[in-house]
Amino acid sequence: MSEVALASDAALDPRESPWAVETHGLTKRFGENVAVNDVELLVPRGCAFGYLGPNGAGKTTLIRVLLGLPQADAGTMSLLGFPVPRYRDRALARVGAIVDEPRFHGHLTGRQNLLILAAAREPVARGRIDSALERVGMAQRANERVSKYSMGMRQRLGVAACLIGDPQLLILDEPMNGLDPAGMHEMRDMIQSLVAEGRTVVLSSHLLDEVERTCDAVAIVDRGRVIRQGPISQLLAGASIALEIDCAEPSRADQLLGRLTIDPVVEVGEQGLTIALPAGTLRDVVAEINRVLVEGNVPVYRLQEVQVSLESWFLQVTSRLGVDE
Ligand SMILES: Nc1ncnc2c1ncn2[C@@H]1O[C@H](COP(=O)(O)OP(=O)(O)O)[C@@H](O)[C@H]1O
Ligand SMILES: [Mg+2]
Known part of the structure; x- marks a missing residue:
């Protein structure tokens, strides 16, 4: 040229x-x-x-x-x-x-x-x-x-x-x-x-x-x-938050969460629950989850928000990573 x-x-x-x-x-x-x-x-x-x-x-x-x-x-x-x-x-x-x-x-x-x-x-x-x-x-x-x-x-x-x-x-x-x-x-x-x-x-x-x-x-x-594309920090900011809860009677705890004003995705484990909350969820929701469990007489031993990694975020976006054609 x-x-x-x-x-x-x-x-x-x-x-x-x-x-x-x-x-x-x-x-x-x-x-x-x-x-x-x-x-x-x-x-x-x-x-x-x-x-x-x-x-x-x-x-x-x-x-x-x-x-x-x-x-x-x-x-x-x-x-x-x-x-x-x-x-x-x-x-x-x-x-x-x-x-x-x-x-x-x-x-x-x-x-x-x-x-x-x-x-x-x-x-x-x-x-x-x-x-x-x-x-x-x-x-x-x-x-x-x-x-x-x-x-x-x-x-x-x-x-x-x-x-x-x-x-x-x-x-x-x-x-x-x-x-x-x-x-x-x-x-x-x-x-x-x-x-x-x-x-x-x-x-x-x-x-x-x-x-x-x-x-x-x-x-x-x-x-x-x-x-999707963008700075990793921005993409993660748009991802959901995971809330880990260690508590007694995880299955009953899961049922109690039916009383919440929101309807989150809940995974029931042996030690407690992992709850996926949408990005930007207010802290009030976390407090409400805790209140619902305690009022339902489920002892809560630990409650923690977990930073999502790119990996778990990616898995939310697509579930095919690593799957060869
Ligand atoms: N020269 C080619 N002729 C025909 N199909 C091709 C050729 N190169 C790549 N493909 C096909 O295009 C798709 C993408 O391949 P590729 O770009 O190599 O993927 P990646 O690098 O992400 O593993 C695949 O389905 C592959 O089979
Ligand atoms: Mg390649």
Whole structure:
């Protein structure tokens, strides 16, 4: 895309867009199968963003479509404020991505692989190899053959390969896959340090727990559709609250709750009850529950509101997480 063509597009100033990734109505079909279904995605700049969903939900396909491999069937998108595919080359010059698994030449060393990749980029890329290797903790192992690398080392070399392009946006497809707990920890720290430098990291994952620990914001995807998205704290604020009650005679306690002015979802356990209350429930309701139990002569030993995790919230939204297609 020439400068002239860009200058003539008066509406385009990529710096004005607050979004690192913006899609509207993005759709990709494989025959009858709609792998990416009318996706509206807004990824703010400068955050770690999780694209979270079960296997087969369409995460890899979305990433591939963002990179232009393959083209979308419908919808619009832009990366770092550049509409693509129109300004694809300009956009991708600022994007580093690992799709599926990082692929390298196994018989060559980590450094040799990066040299090959740098040769395909602008001349300064070569000069970034050492710092990129240092950055991902691979400087000591850079002269070993990639075929000897563990999965974690390959993932880290993959991130180093992204960094030689000094990307503003990194897109990582399941970066935690195949990593042991220590490897996941390192990957999480690395992602957060990239964000601390002002870069945006979009990662796909089916690992809820990891997304909750690593990301600031999340989109939840199921069967190609984004069901919810936003900052994790905001999404959780809209989730229901769990009230745990330890009490005598849980079944009778459950019956007593029929006298409440509201009709909550109650789970009866051996030690007591767990009650799901809608977000924003007034504390008066908690007091009313306690009063109804005590007036019904059910001793209450403990009563506690529990913060919902992303996991239990997710299960409220969809019950299919982790179920392979
Ligand atoms: N190249 C392809 N041809 C046909 N179907 C595909 C292709 N790639 C993915 N799919 C289908 O699209 C759906 C989403 O797949 P994918 O994007 O790989 O999901 P995820 O990465 O979330 O596990 C699946 O039903 C998968 O079988
Ligand atoms: Mg995938």
